[in-house]
Amino acid sequence: xxDRILSIFTTVGQEPHGSVWIVLLIGFIFGVIVxxxxxxxxxxxxxxxxxxxxxxxxxxxxxxxxxxxxxYIMVEMGYAEYHIKPVILGGLIxxxxxxxxxxxxxxKCPGTGPVSIAEGRIDVMVGAAGGIFGGLFFTLxxxxxxxxxxxxxxxxxxxxxxxxxxxxxILVFGIGLIIISIIIPLRELDDK
Amino acid sequence: MxxxxxxxxxxxxxxxxxxxxxxxxxxxxxxxxxxxxxxxxGILFNLDPKEYPYLQEVHNAGAWEGVMLLGALAGGFLTxxxxxxxxxxxxxxxxxxxxxxxxxxxxxxxxFVSGFLLIIGARLAGGCTSGHFLSGMSQGAISSMxxxxxxxxxxxxxxxxxxxxxxxxxx
Numbered sequence: 001x002x003d004r005i006l007s008i009f010t011t012v013g014q015e016p017h018g019s020v021w022i023v024l025l026i027g028f029i030f031g032v033i034v035x036x037x038x039x040x041x042x043x044x045x046x047x048x049x050x051x052x053x054x055x056x057x058x059x060x061x062x063x064x065x066x067x068x069x070x071x072y073i074m075v076e077m078g079y080a081e082y083h084i085k086p087v088i089l090g091g092l093i094x095x096x097x098x099x100x101x102x103x104x105x106x107x108k109c110p111g112t113g114p115v116s117i118a119e120g121r122i123d124v125m126v127g128a129a130g131g132i133f134g135g136l137f138f139t140l141x142x143x144x145x146x147x148x149x150x151x152x153x154x155x156x157x158x159x160x161x162x163x164x165x166x167x168x169x170i171l172v173f174g175i176g177l178i179i180i181s182i183i184i185p186l187r188e189l190d191d192k
Numbered sequence: 193m194x195x196x197x198x199x200x201x202x203x204x205x206x207x208x209x210x211x212x213x214x215x216x217x218x219x220x221x222x223x224x225x226x227x228x229x230x231x232x233x234g235i236l237f238n239l240d241p242k243e244y245p246y247l248q249e250v251h252n253a254g255a256w257e258g259v260m261l262l263g264a265l266a267g268g269f270l271t272x273x274x275x276x277x278x279x280x281x282x283x284x285x286x287x288x289x290x291x292x293x294x295x296x297x298x299x300x301x302x303x304f305v306s307g308f309l310l311i312i313g314a315r316l317a318g319g320c321t322s323g324h325f326l327s328g329m330s331q332g333a334i335s336s337m338x339x340x341x342x343x344x345x346x347x348x349x350x351x352x353x354x355x356x357x358x359x360x361x362x363x
Contacts, residue, residue, distance in 0.1 A: 004235050011255035017220030020259060026213050027263020030223065033209065034264070035271035037202035038278075042285030049351025050291065055199045060325060062203030067210045067330035080214040083222050085318050085328055087335045095317030096339045100346025102310030105302050105354055107285060109321040110314055111225035113307075114261055115268035120281040123303045130307030135230035136237055137308075138315045142246040149316055158332030170332055181203065191286055 031115050038191070040115040042107030047189035049104035054187045061184070065177030072170040084155040091149035195276050210326055221256070222327030226314035228257035290359040 012020050034040050039056050047053030074080040103109050106127050108116055113131070116124040138145060162169035197205075212218040231254025233239075234247045241247040272279040284299045292298070314320040317339050319328060325343075328336025 001235060001238065008255045008258050011252060012259045015219070015221075015252065015256065017216050018218055023219060023256060023259045024263040024266075026209065026219060026223070027260035027265075028267035029205075029209050029263075030260065031264035031267025031269075032271045033197070033202055033205050035268040035276060036197040037199060038196055038276070039202070040268070043287045046285075046291075046351065046355070047287060049347045050355050050357075051348065051351065059199040059203040059206065060321075062200060063206035063210065063326060064329045066204065066207035067326070068332060070207065070211045071214055071330050072332075074211060074215060079216060080211075080220070082331045083327075084331055084333045085324065085335045087338065088318065089338075091316040091318060092335060092338045093342055095313045095315070096342030097313070097346045098309045099313030099317065099320065099339075100343040101350045102306040102308075102313055103321075103343065104306075104347045104350035106306035106310055107288075108307075108310075109225075110229065110310065111223075111264075111320065111322040114225075114264055118265045118268035119272040120279050121285075122281060122283050123285070123299050126300045127303035127307030127310075130304035131229050131311040132233050132236065134308040134311030135233035135315070136239075138312055139230045139234060139239065139244050139246045142244070145316060156334040158334075161334070173332060181200075186199070189287060 030111070031118065034112055034115045035119065040108065040112035040119070041191050042116075043189045043191040044107075045109065045112065046104060046107035049107075050189075052187060053189040054184050058181045058184050058186065061177045061181035065174045065181060068170055068177070069174035072167065072174075076167075082157070084157055086152040086155050088149045088152050094148055193275060206326070207330075210330060214327075219256075222323065222331075223260070224253060224257050224319060224323035224327065225261070226257075226311060226320040226323060227253040228255075228261055229311050230315060231255065231258060291355040 009020050012023055037059060038044060039059060044053055044056050048056045071080060075082060108124055108127065113124055113128055117128060158169045158173055159166040210223060213221065213223050227250050230246060231250050234241065234244065239247060241251065283296045288299050317324065319336070319339065324336040324339045329340060
């Protein structure tokens with residue numbers, strides 16, 4: 001098992017961009033932002049599900065709004081490229097329903113969960129064990145799950161839908177999300 | 193030092209981090225955080241990738257996210273010790289006690305079940321809050337907007353049905 005664990009670093013080192021250190025740095029900053037803003041708290045995610053806390057949607061929409069405009073400019077200038085996920089209707093809808101139920105009850109998502117574990121949350125560690133079994137189950141019965149997921153309907157984006165107005169559509173989308181993030185009223189659930 | 197970063201500053205930093213990850217000087221790829229789970233499961237249960245096509249599919253992304261996760265654990269741990277000063281071993285979040293029940297057993301069982309559902313859901317959809325919401329919607333991807341809409345509606349319905357609307361006063 002140890003050689004397989006060590007091979008993780010070899011695999012990452014062979015990626016065309018970004019050394020192992022850069023990937024670690026990206027993760028480190030991710031952990032700091034998530035911890036420092038407290039969005040990994042149960043009170044923040046389950047609190048949003050109860051509509052008693054709005055920090056998560058405000059921060060998420062602001063980040064997406066800003067990043068969508070920045071990324072479009074970067075792609076245009078040749079500093080980055082898009083990596084679009086395909087539309088697989090069954091997978092997105094059934095997956096989205098299971099994910100939404102899990103997120104509301106767990107009060108975590110796969111990115112915030114580890115940050116919570118690093119803060120000493122034992123209940124989240126138990127949930128992560130559930131997640132590992134989920135990953136195992138999915139791997140073992142992948143052929144069955146594939147039938148739920150359905151065929152890929154391609155990789156449409158705002159750019160492919162609004163051909164000829166790519167920049168404008170992203171700008172409207174980005175600014176719209178930034179405005180939404182500002183007008184959602186700020187509510188915070190006490191985590192004491 | 194201020195113990196909490198405001199949401200707007202967090203949003204700005206998160207956007208910056210996402211752009212750095214996408215850029216060629218960064219990692220040239222989006223941030224994701226659910227592919228590493230089946231990848232780790234494959235290692236833990238010693239499954240041979242030759243027999244399981246899914247493990248081959250997630251080989252590169254799973255390893256990448258595994259390394260990123262190591263960084264996130266370190267960043268989260270150090271911040272919780274030195275900045276937010278919130279590191280503490282706990283079994284139950286305060287709001288679970290207020291809006292659900294005061295049984296540790298109930299919280300642990302529900303954690304396990306919801307963790308299981310979360311990963312099955314993310315793997316069916318091909319992404320999670322990081323891969324679909326943050327990275328996907330920032331690219332204007334329609335797949336991510338469908339996922340985001342379904343998750344949002346389900347999250348709010350579950351929140352309404354699963355928890356009590358009034359807090360218990362028991363302390």
